[in-house]
Amino acid sequence: MKRRDRRYTLVRMKGKAQQQRDLSPQEARELGVAGSREECPSVAYLFEGIFAWHRCGPRTTRACPRCGTTLRDVVLHHRVGCSGCYALFDQAIDRILRLHREDASHRGRLPQRLARYRRIFVERERVLNNLSLAVEREDFESAALLRDQLQELSRDTPSSCDLSDPSGVPGSSGVRGPSDPAGLSDITGHADS
Amino acid sequence: MLIHRALPSRQGWFSHDGKEGDVVVATTMELSRNLADLPFNGKDRDGPNLEVRRRVEEAGTALSGDYYAIDGVRLRPELRRFFLARGVLAGEGDRAFSIVSPGEEEMIRLGGEDHLVLQGTSGGWNPGAAQEKASRLDRFLEERLSFAVSLRLGYLSPRLHRAGTGLTAGAVLFLPALHQGAQGLPRRAKEGGLQGSPRVMIRALSGEEDLHPSLYRLTCRASFGESEEETTAELAALVERLVYYERKARDLLLRDHRQELEDAVHRALGVLAFARVLSRREAMEQIGLVRLGAVCGLIEGVVLREVTNLFFAACDSSVVVFSEKKNENNRESLDVPRAGLIREMLKAAVGQDVPGAREDESAPRGGTE
């Protein structure tokens, strides 16, 4: 059989349930299942890659404009070429980083100027989430408490000049305003920020 | 202040006293950092290191106190090997560049996989002090450099799994009794694989060449989502166990083979004090025995850190640098200056005379310093 005639099917087992999806030749190539002779990654990593791909969909065929890293590099080698890649391939990276710990997020220290932003954005997101859950199950007592917490956090929001003015210190030049609270594009100094 | 001079010293990061110093030579805390607006170093490590270097050097001029800039490019090859052997330079590449405090307890290293590694070192087992030194460098540099960092993922790295705190907690251990007991057991396979190294690693401490086989570096790399404290606690649990078992193994050795050990230790002392020709291998072996004898209390009045210095002085690169021998290729020619250097340094370690043996049985355990 000629190589181009080969077909690749992705089978995902979840308990007894089975998901199946055919890969297009291009997808298979992108993932390194087909047509790659340069390296031979382990089967386990290949599958991680496939699932990352599966989740992220077609938008990730892009390459990073700054360093040329592609999704294939990210999922196969778990490597990126610049800080911009973290924003571009956020979903795939999320998937890879959470493989071993579902709820993982950074818990260590941050540069001093960023530490308070974490409180505002990450904490706020968590409280908002809990608030909508509380409202959903009509637990108004908890909801009231959470609303107070939210107000507390809002008081902490830095003034606009604080956000836009790096005051000659490049260390925080990439911090974005509250309009982008998800923390996905919060990478400091990102070239096109 | 940044002093552009690479002064080789017989002391180094390994020459500081501390808790559990009989087993733990030093505690190291390394923080990996990358600059936000520059591409990360590639696998081939020839990334835009020159720009990183320029910025770090510029920031370094504001350091308070004297710091030395060790520049891999401008160093003579033998000096480069010297600093590489003791882990001051990050790699053999010409781009390796480091800023170190006089006692080598604080280091900023460039030229590895990450743009820069900030290392704090303390003598013996003292993770708190080592962490504080690394953090001080971190806080200093974050005021002047733009680190790649995300609120959600922490410090970013070219390797995804290194995102987070970027901490590698480590300890340099001297485990001669355990090493002897473990001889004959298969050694762990070498590190490798595509996706990086295991989280906890123990391997022989080495620079350009292996030092004494009983000197190990134990490291624990932070994984994503883990705080600095958790990583350090994991290392602490391992170190505590290794210290306990090494002492236990030493006790057994003393109980069952005291006479042989005493004999070997004093012979080693004699060789180091009087030999005129010493190969690296033989020197390492004898220095190891002297250190073991010292921590077992078999020889009196030994300054442990001076004995540790001997391990590093006995390396070819040190002998070349300290004896002003230019031709390192001829290894035999180093054996005479090596013996001379060790004889001289041994005087500092044990006083002017080779000491007498301890005769009483109540040998103190460890903590000689």
Ligand SMILES: [Zn+2]
């Ligand atoms: Zn990139």
